Amino acid sequence: MADLLVRDTPDGLYCEAGDFYIDPWRPVKRAVITHAHGDHARFGNEQYLTATDGGHVLRARLGPQTNIATLPYGETTTINGVRLSLHPAGHVLGSAQVRLEHQGEVWVISGDYKVAPDKTCQPLEIVRCHTFITESTFGLPIYRWPSHEALQQSINAWWQGNRDEGRASLVFGYAFGKAQRVIAGLDPSIGPIFCHGAVEKLNAAYRATGVDLPPTTYAGRGEGAASWAGALIVAPPSAAGTPWQRKFGDAATAFVSGWMLVRGARRRRVVDRGFVLSDHADWPGLCSTIAATGAQRVYVTHGQVGTMVRWLNEQGVDGIPLRTEFEGELDGRDEAVETAVEDSSPPKGDDLQAIP
Amino acid sequence: MQLFAECYRQLDETTKTNRKIAALRGYFAAAAPADAAWAIYFLTGRRLNRLVLMRNLRAWSAEMAELPEWLFDECYDAVGDLAETIALLLPPPEAQSHMPLHEWMQTVLQPLPRLTEPEQREALRAAWSRLTAAERFVFNKLVTGSFRVGVSQALVVRALAEVSGLPAAVIAHRLMGNWKPTAEFFQALLAPDTGAADRSRPYPFCLAHPLQQEPAALGPIETWSAEWKWDGIRAQLVRRGSETYLWSRGEELILERFPELKPAAERLPDGTVLDGEILAWRDGVLPFGELQKRIGRKNVGKKLLADVPVRLVVFDLLEWEGRDIRHEPFHSRRERLDALLPANVESRLVASPVITAASWEELAELRAGSRARQVEGLMLKRRDSAYEVGRVTGSWWKWKIEPYSCDAVLVYAQRGSGRRASLYTDYTFAAWQDGELVPFAKAYSGLSDAEIREVDRFVRQNTLEKFGPVRSVKPELVFELAFEGIQASSRHKSGLAVRFPRIARWRRDKRPADADTLETIRGLLKPDESQ
Numbered sequence: 005m006a007d008l009l010v011r012d013t014p015d016g017l018y019c020e021a022g023d024f025y026i027d028p029w030r031p032v033k034r035a036v037i038t039h040a041h042g043d044h045a046r047f048g049n050e051q052y053l054t055a056t057d058g059g060h061v062l063r064a065r066l067g068p069q070t071n072i073a074t075l076p077y078g079e080t081t082t083i084n085g086v087r088l089s090l091h092p093a094g095h096v097l098g099s100a101q102v103r104l105e106h107q108g109e110v111w112v113i114s115g116d117y118k119v120a121p122d123k124t125c126q127p128l129e130i131v132r133c134h135t136f137i138t139e140s141t142f143g144l145p146i147y148r149w150p151s152h153e154a155l156q157q158s159i160n161a162w163w164q165g166n167r168d169e170g171r172a173s174l175v176f177g178y179a180f181g182k183a184q185r186v187i188a189g190l191d192p193s194i195g196p197i198f199c200h201g202a203v204e205k206l207n208a209a210y211r212a213t214g215v216d217l218p219p220t221t222y223a224g225r226g227e228g229a230a231s232w233a234g235a236l237i238v239a240p241p242s243a244a245g246t247p248w249q250r251k252f253g254d255a256a257t258a259f260v261s262g263w264m265l266v267r268g269a270r271r272r273r274v275v276d277r278g279f280v281l282s283d284h285a286d287w288p289g290l291c292s293t294i295a296a297t298g299a300q301r302v303y304v305t306h307g308q309v310g311t312m313v314r315w316l317n318e319q320g321v322d323g324i325p326l327r328t329e330f331e332g333e334l335d336g337r338d339e340a341v342e343t344a345v346e347d348s349s350p351p352k353g354d355d356l357q358a359i360p
Numbered sequence: 361m362q363l364f365a366e367c368y369r370q371l372d373e374t375t376k377t378n379r380k381i382a383a384l385r386g387y388f389a390a391a392a393p394a395d396a397a398w399a400i401y402f403l404t405g406r407r408l409n410r411l412v413l414m415r416n417l418r419a420w421s422a423e424m425a426e427l428p429e430w431l432f433d434e435c436y437d438a439v440g441d442l443a444e445t446i447a448l449l450l451p452p453p454e455a456q457s458h459m460p461l462h463e464w465m466q467t468v469l470q471p472l473p474r475l476t477e478p479e480q481r482e483a484l485r486a487a488w489s490r491l492t493a494a495e496r497f498v499f500n501k502l503v504t505g506s507f508r509v510g511v512s513q514a515l516v517v518r519a520l521a522e523v524s525g526l527p528a529a530v531i532a533h534r535l536m537g538n539w540k541p542t543a544e545f546f547q548a549l550l551a552p553d554t555g556a557a558d559r560s561r562p563y564p565f566c567l568a569h570p571l572q573q574e575p576a577a578l579g580p581i582e583t584w585s586a587e588w589k590w591d592g593i594r595a596q597l598v599r600r601g602s603e604t605y606l607w608s609r610g611e612e613l614i615l616e617r618f619p620e621l622k623p624a625a626e627r628l629p630d631g632t633v634l635d636g637e638i639l640a641w642r643d644g645v646l647p648f649g650e651l652q653k654r655i656g657r658k659n660v661g662k663k664l665l666a667d668v669p670v671r672l673v674v675f676d677l678l679e680w681e682g683r684d685i686r687h688e689p690f691h692s693r694r695e696r697l698d699a700l701l702p703a704n705v706e707s708r709l710v711a712s713p714v715i716t717a718a719s720w721e722e723l724a725e726l727r728a729g730s731r732a733r734q735v736e737g738l739m740l741k742r743r744d745s746a747y748e749v750g751r752v753t754g755s756w757w758k759w760k761i762e763p764y765s766c767d768a769v770l771v772y773a774q775r776g777s778g779r780r781a782s783l784y785t786d787y788t789f790a791a792w793q794d795g796e797l798v799p800f801a802k803a804y805s806g807l808s809d810a811e812i813r814e815v816d817r818f819v820r821q822n823t824l825e826k827f828g829p830v831r832s833v834k835p836e837l838v839f840e841l842a843f844e845g846i847q848a849s850s851r852h853k854s855g856l857a858v859r860f861p862r863i864a865r866w867r868r869d870k871r872p873a874d875a876d877t878l879e880t881i882r883g884l885l886k887p888d889e890s891q
Contacts, residue, residue, distance in 0.1 A: 144431075144434060144435050144438055145425065145427055145431060145435055145449055146435045146438065146439060146445065146448040146449055148448075265448070266438070266439050266444070266448075266782065267372070267439075267441065267444055268439065268440050268441070268776075268777070268782060269782060271510075272783075272809075274375060276373065276374055276375070276376075277373060308434075311431065311434050314430070314431075315431065318428070
């Protein structure tokens with residue numbers, strides 16, 4: 005019986021034939037990184053390989069001294085006889101699915117992905133394979149995303165309404181990925197856009213990669229609540245309720261996340277508005293992607309593992325749970341992934357500090 | 361029902377009181393009276409009784425969403441609310457109905473219980489296919505009867521007061537009792553104050569905040585009147601036009617459940633309204649557990665009347681000779697009450713004794729003896745205070761005795777609902793018995809949001825077994841529980857039932873071995889309290 009091309013080890017997902025790991029959660033020699041979110045791209049690996057589009061953001065996270073090699077989407081490299089290529093996953097800038105081919109078998113590790121296109125990264129590319137390893141963050145039929153256009157319009161309308169009332173608009177969302185997606189859809193004619201330090205650092209990385217974002221300014225000290233009226237400020241969830249927030253006075257607040265679809269999650273956040281925008285695929289997205297890969301065997305990682313495994317098996321596909329230490333979009337139970345970057349000094353050009 | 365669904369959305373969206381009132385005001389100003397009446401009906405917590413069986417609702421919506429029931433149940437588990445789960449799962453509507461709220465009520469919702477099950481299924485499917493997701497959510501809430509949207513009665517009253525220009529107290533009074541949600545009702549609700557009222561209508565109950573400071577801070581003891589805080593059922597007795605109405609706090613008429621109160625009530629002069637507490641009584645007040653046997657019994661047999669007799673202990677007079685006397689100072693209302701119900705007369709209606717004490721210290725000592733007297737502590741009422749509407753600071757205080765407490769181990773957790781859906785927040789606690797941990801109480805309140813998240817993480821990472829939505833966890837976490845009362849109970853495996861258990865503190869300093877035994881907890885019950 006052939007060994008599995010990729011298997012689950014205490015250090016992470018391991019391709020034995022190629023002798024490398026994919027998104028390992030303990031330090032290893034060779035790590036292929038699907039995307040630069042903290043639960044997939046961890047410190048301490050000797051060598052990193054990631055998509056070219058993800059180079060800047062990965063370096064921003066891990067530090068300038070890290071050994072990072074990049075590979076453009078679609079190009080193949082061979083590692084110990086295993087053909088490896090990276091394909092867009094549509095999750096965040098530089099996010100990739102890892103395609104592995106060895107002795108006639110094709111495996112694809114999806115990393116985190118979404119189906120809906122957005123302006124800040126390459127859209128998901130369907131990659132046919134025999135075995136598909138998929139995330140399942142929003143693997144329940146209740147999760148069906150509204151259209152991105154409608155959502156972005158409602159964010160702008162909310163911002164405009166707040167501006168007309170003389171209030172600031174404070175939007176909370178992951179500093180990497182979500183924040184840039186929101187910013188890319190804003191209408192800058194409504195007012196100025198400011199960002200928390202953690203967000204602004206990543207905005208710089210995005211722009212360095214060639215992504216077009218409207219002008220943003222670091223949210224420095226300001227002159228009191230009045231100087232923010234009519235502005236929109238983007239901050240990570242960890243900044244909510246901290247002293248940093250006080251300078252904006254009676255700002256209208258919003259949280260941007262797929263979890264906002266459920267009322268209980270919304271109310272728990274104690275913000276005025278919840279905007280349903282996610283970097284992960286919804287249920288229809290997960291199901292259609294899995295089906296489109298043509299995979300007969302599907303490993304399910306982080307999220308609604310039990311549900312998706314059962315569902316897939318009922319659809320005639322071999323669904324298998326796979327234990328990982330990925331956390332996905334954890335609805336605020338994830339303070340380790342999104343850290344509070346204390347607002348001490350603005351970012352200085354290329355000297356991007358690593359975000360721990 | 362677009363307007364109503366929109367109002368609901370606005371109420372749900374904000375945490376700020378002013379915005380909620382603005383949303384309500386906007387709705388009442390724009391809605392047709394017949395619709396507004398129904399809106400108020402639901403916003404004030406009234407509901408239509410179970411219209412459709414829950415399990416049918418689940419089955420029919422799962423069917424329409426084309427999902428197997430197990431998958432529907434997983435979704436329900438994650439959302440924590442059936443109405444919302446259904447609204448999220450159903451496909452987009454085929455057409456949008458423009459029927460106003462009151463027509464939905466009259467033509468679709470109210471007839472439901474009279475239909476056969478296949479007819480109900482069709483009616484619901486037809487309704488769902490004509491409602492947008494937002495309207496569907498509200499519609500489902502009305503069907504399931506669990507309409508809660510973070511709007512208190514007081515807010516609704518304030519909004520109506522602002523729309524009508526009437527004092528909030530008048531609106532509050534007009535909303536008491538039983539009324540039909542008709543256009544006429546709504547118009548009468550906002551009409552100028554003429555003083556005419558439905559004969560049965562009770563007054564809004566005056567409620568008390570818990571005393572958080574030293575009683576001496578309230579000032580000289582002479583300005584206050586003290587009574588026992590009775591542990592029974594709060595009730596208002598209305599005697600008008602030769603009719604008697606007994607209202608519970610939940611605004612239900614309950615005289616039929618306590619028929620032995622009728623003769624004394626009928627001897628009251630017309631135009632009398634009393635505020636008091638129904639207690640189980642035989643040579644003194646009996647434990648609440650006895651009264652519990654009478655609650656919910658619409659038909660009271662001879663044996664129950666003999667086993668658990670009741671009386672109404674009266675502590676206030678709100679109407680006298682047909683006149684509303686709530687504005688009179690407490691001591692003056694009390695004088696009239698004492699004249700009406702003299703202390704030395706044996707009756708089912710008795711005045712609550714006023715406790716005299718020379719000092720706050722003396723009063724505190726009396727309070728310490730509360731448990732032996734089967735009372736919850738003391739009530740302190742300012743002698744010059746009027747009878748207020750609702751919970752107002754300063755005139756009445758409740759000075760309860762310390763609750764019971766014990767240390768228990770967390771053994772099971774279940775996902776919460778509403779705000780806490782998808783977090784494990786319903787906890788089951790156990791105490792030791794013969795070397796085993798035996799569950800004896802469930803609680804869900806008392807932890808801070810940060811603690812809830814921490815416990816949730818613990819539950820996920822330390823699950824031993826799953827039984828549907830319930831997880832058993834490694835018995836490691838110890839909490840101090842507070843509760844108001846304990847009773848022996850043959851219905852519970854532990855042999856105990858505790859009243860109003862909640863978490864007082866997370867005892868991180870304690871290990872499971874340090875938790876209490878069932879015997880210790882049972883020992884908190886005084887011998888004469890166990891039945």
